[in-house]
Each structure stands twice: as C-alpha cells, then as structure tokens.
Amino acid sequence: MFRFTLMILSLVCSYSLADNNYSKEIEKFAESLVFDKYQETFEITGEQKLYIKAIPITDRVTFSKCLVPLQGHIVGDKIKSKTAVKVSCLDATPWDLYIRVKAQILIPLIISSRPISKGEILSNKNIELIYKDKSRVRGSTFTNAQALRGVRLKRNISSKKSIRHKDICYVCEGDKVTITANKSGLIIKASGIALSDGNIGSTVRVENSRTQRIVVGTVYALKEVQVTF
Known part of the structure; x- marks a missing residue:
C-alpha cells in the first residue's frame, strides 16, 4: 500500500511538472510574437536592451496540450507596455488563451552603489551601471x-539612486584647475582656483593663481577650463 501511494504521488508530481513546463512553452510562444512585432515596429539603438516577459499563466487555468502547432496574434496589432496576446489551439479539442506580455526598452543608467556623501569623489567603489525601463528614467x-x-x-545621495547632472561638478568651487587659453593659434596654460561650480559646457569664474586675475571660462573636462580671448 505504501509503495502504491508513492507511485501515485510520483505520477501526480510528474503530471504537474509537465503542465508547468507546457505553460512556460506557451508563455515563450507569446513572448516571441511580441518580440518579432516590436522588432518590426520600433528601432532599438546599440546601448538599449529589449525586455520581453509574459505574465505567468495562473494555475487556475486548465487546458490540454495542443497536438498541432500553436497559433497566435497580438490583440489590436499594437505593442503596449503590457500587450495582450491571443494563443489558440486548433486541434480536436480547441482552446483559446489570452496572455499579457510586458515589453520594455531598458537603457543604461549610472546609480550609486551605496550611500554617498557630499564632497565624495565618484569611482567604481561607489557607482555602478544598471539597466532600467526607459519610461521610468527622468x-x-x-x-x-x-x-x-x-x-x-x-x-548627499542614498543607495541605488541615479546620478544626475545637478548632483555633481566637474569643476567645483575651490578646486585647483588648469586654465587653457587659445590666442592667435597659440595655446597657453596656467593654474587657477575655481570660484564657482560647473559641468561640461557651462561657464565658471576662475582666478589665475599667478596674476590673481579673474576670468570666465568654459568647462571642457574634469578640472579644466578653456578661456577664449
């Protein structure tokens, strides 16, 4: 009797596993339809990633394994953040199943890997690269x-927060910077002290360390300012 009970339990488990595996197969089929449609409709740049994932079929839904190739189409023929896909079986015991498939464009994003305090220098020790849904990046x-x-x-920035332009400065007030001036094709470099904060492309005030003259220049690299005469 004990052996018979074990055999029944084993058969039930195998049947459940088969059902679960077939559900995954159907989900993958729906995902492939959305993937192909997305590729046809939208352009994806080199740095972006396409994320396609079907919402798992609930255990409450019952259906038999289809004996012929599955058929399917995207409802409304449009890709949305959650696209409805109709999957059909057309064998002797036909059935239809509607599956929701998430479709997202993921873009690279630099975030803090731990809490970072004001004044800290950014490096591999406190920032990291992740991919995030493009629609959620602001x-x-x-x-x-x-x-x-x-x-x-x-x-100050807490952990796992995106780094924004307003959070940083390539040239910060009080920094020792290099001043580069281009005069009649002659490039002159001097040392200076930044009197204001700035990022790439913005203007800052800098005091020449030798002459104490204050000039206004454009930040073009880390702790480097360009002045035009």
Missing part, C-alpha cells in the same frame, strides 16, 4: 561610468 542622467570617475558629488 531628468538628465548618465549612461557611462567612465564619464563620472573623479567627479565630485555636490549633495
């Missing part, structure tokens, strides 16, 4: 960690 953010290495933070 503001001016960074996609390349290399562009932030050596940059100083202007405010």
Whole structure:
C-alpha cells in the first residue's frame, strides 16, 4: 500500500511538472510574437536592451496540450507596455488563451552603489551601471561610468539612486584647475582656483593663481577650463 501511494504521488508530481513546463512553452510562444512585432515596429539603438516577459499563466487555468502547432496574434496589432496576446489551439479539442506580455526598452543608467556623501569623489567603489525601463528614467542622467570617475558629488545621495547632472561638478568651487587659453593659434596654460561650480559646457569664474586675475571660462573636462580671448 505504501509503495502504491508513492507511485501515485510520483505520477501526480510528474503530471504537474509537465503542465508547468507546457505553460512556460506557451508563455515563450507569446513572448516571441511580441518580440518579432516590436522588432518590426520600433528601432532599438546599440546601448538599449529589449525586455520581453509574459505574465505567468495562473494555475487556475486548465487546458490540454495542443497536438498541432500553436497559433497566435497580438490583440489590436499594437505593442503596449503590457500587450495582450491571443494563443489558440486548433486541434480536436480547441482552446483559446489570452496572455499579457510586458515589453520594455531598458537603457543604461549610472546609480550609486551605496550611500554617498557630499564632497565624495565618484569611482567604481561607489557607482555602478544598471539597466532600467526607459519610461521610468527622468531628468538628465548618465549612461557611462567612465564619464563620472573623479567627479565630485555636490549633495548627499542614498543607495541605488541615479546620478544626475545637478548632483555633481566637474569643476567645483575651490578646486585647483588648469586654465587653457587659445590666442592667435597659440595655446597657453596656467593654474587657477575655481570660484564657482560647473559641468561640461557651462561657464565658471576662475582666478589665475599667478596674476590673481579673474576670468570666465568654459568647462571642457574634469578640472579644466578653456578661456577664449
């Protein structure tokens, strides 16, 4: 009797596993339809990633394994953040099943890997690269960690927060900077002290360390300011 009970339990488990595996097969089929449609409809750049994932079929839904190839189409023939896909079986015991498939464009995003305090220098020790749903990214953010290495933070940031332009300065007030001037094709370099904060492309006031003259220049690299005469 004990052996018979074990055999029945084993058969039940095997049947459940088969059902679960077939559900996954149907989900993958729905995902492939959305993937192909997305590729036809939208352009994906090199740095972006396409994330396609079907919402799992609930255990409450019952259906038999289809004996012929599955058929399917996207409801409304449009891709949405959650696209409805109709999957059909057309064998002797036909059935229809509607599945929701998430479709997201993921973009690279630099975030804090731990809490970072105002004044800290950004490096591989406190920032990391993740991919996030493009529709959920707001503001001016960074996609390349290399562009932030050596940059100083202007405010406290908690863990797992995106690094924004307003949070950092390539040239910070009080920094020792290199002043580059281009005069009649002649490039002159001098040392100076920044009197204001700035990021790439913005203007800052700088005091020449030798002459004490105050000039206004454009930030073009980390702790480097360009002045035009």
